[in-house]
Amino acid sequence: xxSLLTNYRIWAYLLFFAVLLxxxxxxxxxxxxxxxxxxxxxxxxxxxxxTWGYAGVLNLGQGxxxxxxxxxxxxxxxxxxxxxxxxxxxxxxxxxxxxxxQPGASTDLxxxxxxxxxxxPFQSQWFGVAMAIIxxxxxxxxxxxxxxxxxxxxxxxxxxxxxxxLLARLLLVDAQPLTNGFNGLTDLGYFNxxxxxxxxxxxxxxxxxxxxxxxxxxxARLLVATRAGTxxxxxxxxxxxxxxxxxxVPAYQTFFFAVSxxxxxxxxxxxxxxxxxxxxxxxxxxxxxxxxxxxxVGGRGSILGACIGAILINVLEARASETExxxxxxxxxxxxxxxxxxxxxxxxxxxxxHDMMRRLTGRxxxxxxxxxxxx
Amino acid sequence: MSVYALETEALGVxxxxxxxxxxxxxxxxxxxxxxxxxxxxxxxxTLMDLISGRTRSTSGRVLLNxxxxxxxxxxxxxxxxIGRKFQIPSIFTGLTVRQNIEVAQSxxxxxxxxxxxxxxxxxxxRVEEVIDLxxxxxxxxxxxxxxxxxxxxxxxxxxxxxxxxxxxxxxxPTAGMTQAETGKTAAIINRLKGNQTMLVVEHDMAFVRDIAxxxxxxxxxxxxxxxxxxxxxxxxxxxxxxLGSQEISAC
Numbered sequence: 001x002x003s004l005l006t007n008y009r010i011w012a013y014l015l016f017f018a019v020l021l022x023x024x025x026x027x028x029x030x031x032x033x034x035x036x037x038x039x040x041x042x043x044x045x046x047x048x049x050x051t052w053g054y055a056g057v058l059n060l061g062q063g064x065x066x067x068x069x070x071x072x073x074x075x076x077x078x079x080x081x082x083x084x085x086x087x088x089x090x091x092x093x094x095x096x097x098x099x100x101x102q103p104g105a106s107t108d109l110x111x112x113x114x115x116x117x118x119x120x121p122f123q124s125q126w127f128g129v130a131m132a133i134i135x136x137x138x139x140x141x142x143x144x145x146x147x148x149x150x151x152x153x154x155x156x157x158x159x160x161x162x163x164x165x166l167l168a169r170l171l172l173v174d175a176q177p178l179t180n181g182f183n184g185l186t187d188l189g190y191f192n193x194x195x196x197x198x199x200x201x202x203x204x205x206x207x208x209x210x211x212x213x214x215x216x217x218x219x220a221r222l223l224v225a226t227r228a229g230t231x232x233x234x235x236x237x238x239x240x241x242x243x244x245x246x247x248x249v250p251a252y253q254t255f256f257f258a259v260s261x262x263x264x265x266x267x268x269x270x271x272x273x274x275x276x277x278x279x280x281x282x283x284x285x286x287x288x289x290x291x292x293x294x295x296x297v298g299g300r301g302s303i304l305g306a307c308i309g310a311i312l313i314n315v316l317e318a319r320a321s322e323t324e325x326x327x328x329x330x331x332x333x334x335x336x337x338x339x340x341x342x343x344x345x346x347x348x349x350x351x352x353x354h355d356m357m358r359r360l361t362g363r364x365x366x367x368x369x370x371x372x373x374x375x
Numbered sequence: 376m377s378v379y380a381l382e383t384e385a386l387g388v389x390x391x392x393x394x395x396x397x398x399x400x401x402x403x404x405x406x407x408x409x410x411x412x413x414x415x416x417x418x419x420x421t422l423m424d425l426i427s428g429r430t431r432s433t434s435g436r437v438l439l440n441x442x443x444x445x446x447x448x449x450x451x452x453x454x455x456x457i458g459r460k461f462q463i464p465s466i467f468t469g470l471t472v473r474q475n476i477e478v479a480q481s482x483x484x485x486x487x488x489x490x491x492x493x494x495x496x497x498x499x500x501r502v503e504e505v506i507d508l509x510x511x512x513x514x515x516x517x518x519x520x521x522x523x524x525x526x527x528x529x530x531x532x533x534x535x536x537x538x539x540x541x542x543x544x545x546x547x548p549t550a551g552m553t554q555a556e557t558g559k560t561a562a563i564i565n566r567l568k569g570n571q572t573m574l575v576v577e578h579d580m581a582f583v584r585d586i587a588x589x590x591x592x593x594x595x596x597x598x599x600x601x602x603x604x605x606x607x608x609x610x611x612x613x614x615x616x617x618l619g620s621q622e623i624s625a626c
Binding site for chain 1: 449450453454465466467468469470474475477478479481484485486487489490491492494534538
């Protein structure tokens, strides 16, 4: 067995964590806030790698879980906003509800608009935090039971999840009195973490998100290293064989699908803390597809790779879109990078790094090539 | 307990008016290696299908260690202790050789009981023992998808072995193999002989001579002859029915 210290993967993780933790030394608060947002996207990359890379389940509706987490957090933060305190009620009430209320309606959260009572428990921030994780897990578990229990696999899972995120987006926009529809939830307050207000541009907020990302990456990596993680990868290669070995294949797929949803919900929740808004655009198809692109570029077979891929692409996008010469062309550039990576590095940057390390440590053996020569 | 690991009693199946297997009675002792020989259409694979539950029999019984397992569902027969290797190998291509064997070494089928890292020293030792037995020690960390055809067959054999089934059914384990690979397969099977009950369907006479103790010859769904390699090779009925003009000693 390789010893822990000679395993380059561990060093890759440690190096990445060190870079993240050292980043505030640059002293650029504006960029720190941006990077914090991209770290949330990094979690999404890891979540995609978990299902797509390890389970072979391509979810084209990951935005649904991100959106659930985002709204669950945005609701308490909306109530904490100064805009909710001046609506002629003892309790905070979101401003848009007042605009949507029937004339003469009570201005209490219980009954100002139809269904507004759903907001009542969200007066507690921690309820929002809990729901940001629990709601995606519940949805993913029910969905997983349905899909995987019916032995649905491959492209059909992608079609179902894609349809579902669009359906959810429709409902969200349609429920204007409850969700402020197309406009989303804006003018949010700060999250209060044990007495510290999380100002989106503060270093503290950056560290909260960095630590969350580190915990997510370590847990996800440990999870795929368990026996269950190996069985999951086995189901990716041959469901039938895994069944014949006596494994409850749908249970494995559903479990990891739910874990991926929990990570996405957490990402959505933290994103709202730094971005100060939640909107139906989180459930746009383009956003869910972007996540898949991030994971593909970073390497879907590697949790860390997919995470770094998401962060890099977003930094690249931001830089390119701000460079005057590239203002028109940056989307084409990002598209080109994607095409090049898919053609030359089908396993993404993570797979490329893996091969390089094997080559350097002398453990790299071109088995596939040898095979061809032999035959 | 029966002294026989696997018994079939007048086992038969009809597809319409055609009797593919017509009252076959076999008694395979514990640890015995039995080879099933026969021309195409003699009913060898169908007989394996009947034993492993893939096809439901229309007459007769299958006994595993004296216990009736006739026509149980496939996975129940597998759990009862009959492991089967199909002609087309099925392994986990994205996992390493070691991981393939580890996944096959399943004690718990559920997710939550498998949420831990590492395995007991005894389990690890057994995994390495099996990999060694099928001759893949050098490929322990190789991704299974890049193995050669022969190596894939051995890996699948290893996956069967680590489940320690009471009986292993092998359907043409050397199909498509080179001579060297066939030789190695024979060596693996010979090493298992005595401890593992096996029923092997095979065409390749050279290979059969290498491994066989006792041969059962099937012809048109019935047992035509049973005996040692020498007895079968000199049996006039077998020569007439199965070998026909083919010269067996030339193989």
